[in-house]
Amino acid sequence: MKRIKLTVAYDGTNYCGWQIQPNGITIEEVLNKRLSHVLKEDIRVIGASRTDSGVHALGNVAVFDTDTSIPPVRIAYAVNQKLPEDIVIVKSEEVPADWHPRYCDCEKTYEYHIWNAEVPDPTRRLTTCFVSYKLNLDKMRQAAAYLIGEHDFASFCNVRTNVENTVRRIYELTIEQNECEWIIRIRGNGFLYNMVRIIVGTLLRVGRGYYTPQKVEEILKAQDRQAAGGTAPPQGLILKEITYHSGS
Amino acid sequence: MKRIKLTVAYDGTNYCGWQIQPNGITIEEVLNKRLSHVLKEDIRVIGASRTDSGVHALGNVAVFDTDTSIPPVRIAYAVNQKLPEDIVIVKSEEVPADWHPRYCDCEKTYEYHIWNAEVPDPTRRLTTCFVSYKLNLDKMRQAAAYLIGEHDFASFCNVRTNVENTVRRIYELTIEQNECEWIIRIRGNGFLYNMVRIIVGTLLRVGRGYYTPQKVEEILKAQDRQAAGGTAPPQGLILKEITYHSGS
Incomplete structure (x- = not known):
């Protein structure tokens, strides 16, 4: 076996x-x-x-x-x-026979792709989230900085879950712009249900000017899903890589 | 009206x-x-x-x-x-009322996207042509150089067409590599039926080492579809832009 x-x-x-x-x-x-x-x-x-x-x-x-x-x-x-x-x-x-993909010490990297233009690109509609309003990159990056490190991400967790421990660590959260395509890259030691999509939904509100970057710090402290932005749609999200430190 | x-x-x-x-x-x-x-x-x-x-x-x-x-x-x-x-x-x-999209003096730009890796990326399967063999970029660029300018492209035309004049002008033919994604960009004053896909099929044979770059010059001279490489599959091709010099 x-x-x-x-x-x-x-x-x-x-x-x-x-x-x-x-x-x-x-x-x-x-x-x-x-x-x-x-x-x-x-x-x-x-x-x-x-x-x-x-x-x-x-x-x-x-x-x-x-x-x-x-x-x-x-x-x-x-x-x-x-x-x-x-x-x-x-x-x-x-x-090894005892190796398990969920119980090991690992890092996951997700990317979220946004298509920011006046009209959508139909060839990218299934792999990006289309956003027609202007986004402020600097403010989104300021907001992202609050999320890096170990935090209780209860505000960034879908309520239809009953996980006990909502503390997670984000190692990296970068936002890159290549013409119309924006890529939000998040690397962490684990993610709660819908966590990446709620982070993106919140960063989009900052980028649009609905939230100040500092508001993200308040959202973290609130430990309440209602405090954060919406859940960004699924098609922009891609699980890029899982790296295991122990085992394979 | x-x-x-x-x-x-x-x-x-x-x-x-x-x-x-x-x-x-x-x-x-x-x-x-x-x-x-x-x-x-x-x-x-x-x-x-x-x-x-x-x-x-x-x-x-x-x-x-x-x-x-x-x-x-x-x-x-x-x-x-x-x-x-x-x-x-x-x-x-x-x-203007007399403006016609096909009778005007125009330039068309096509891109052909190749995914060159050991395994395909399923999220790009409908917008790239997957190629698993190694490609030689320098040789493909040497081959492409023979096609730039005004030529009789009869060898690069699907035979199921009866166009009279098979002379066309290619202004630009570049090949760019970004990790696994290769982009062949072709700009010209008009294209014969399947011309871009036959050019790509021929460049792929050069990249693989089946044809020398110089062979492309012979293919042009042959004025015979049988002389050129296969027709690359449709999903890698995208019509990027049509620029009109006169009129709109």
Whole structure:
């Protein structure tokens, strides 16, 4: 029995997120079916990050156990032949039998892409959030600075969750502008439900002038979801990478 | 009666190209229907470039005549409310009554996007052509240089066309690499059927080492479609801009 770690990329447009659910097709479900088919075993993957409907990934991580004789690094190739075009296994590798994608010490990097122009670019509508109003980059960067470091992010957590500890650490939060495309990059040791999208929704209010940059400090202190901005739409979000410090 | 020029952007994925045809829905058809609905007249647009199925545009151009009282610059806004998300009118403006998008002296700029990596990026699968083999940038640039200027491009024209004059002028042909994404940019005074995609297919053979850069000069001289490389797939192609020297 071997434990296999997969690095998975997908376009989330046509899926009801990662996690198996009764109302629609999910990434986890498609992976389980295709892996089971190719490896001729009943495979159930465990994912690192349960991305929402419409959210994309270039580096989500999943593990599963198998008795297959296919060499670990070849599993990606074999399964990619059977996967739909919007899901790709980037890498497959063996990890220790006790390695778990959610219990390890890790860093996740997300990017949020905004298309800021007078009219949307239809070729980017499924991978960016379109914003037609003017944004103030300096003020957004000032606001972002308040979020870096270890904080209680209770104000930046969807209330439909009952996580006990809402303290997380953000290592990096940068905003970059390349013509119409704005990229907000966030790297941290873990993220609460909708945390990145609520941070982006809040930064957009700062960029528009509805909030001062200093308001973000108050929002953090409030520890109340009502204090923060809206949840930015899913299609702008992409899980870029998960880096594990211990284990694989 | 006013003549209105539209600048049109679209994601070509879900359309059978620009031109109306019996077997599937096209950009031209959707524009005619939505314009007729909003302006309450029977509108028939004339397009500058009949892009193929799966090809995208940020700046295709179309004109039509109308008696509407809606100010010309407001037509874009009014019709965008009724268009599907994958078609956007970027701009609407009045032009002289005799202005025609195909008979004017113009320059067209196309970009072809290649995703060169070991595995495809699923979020870019509909807007790039995935190439897994290594490409030699210097040799592709050497090959491209032979195509710049005025030439008979008969070797770079789909045979299912009976255009009389196959001489065209390419003003610019550059290849740029940004990590995995390669962008081939071509600006010219007109393009034959599939010309950009056949040029790209030929440059890819050079990049892979199947053709020498010098071979491109021979291909031009042959004036025979059989001499050139394959037709690169449509999803990597985007019509960026059409610039008119005379008229609007």
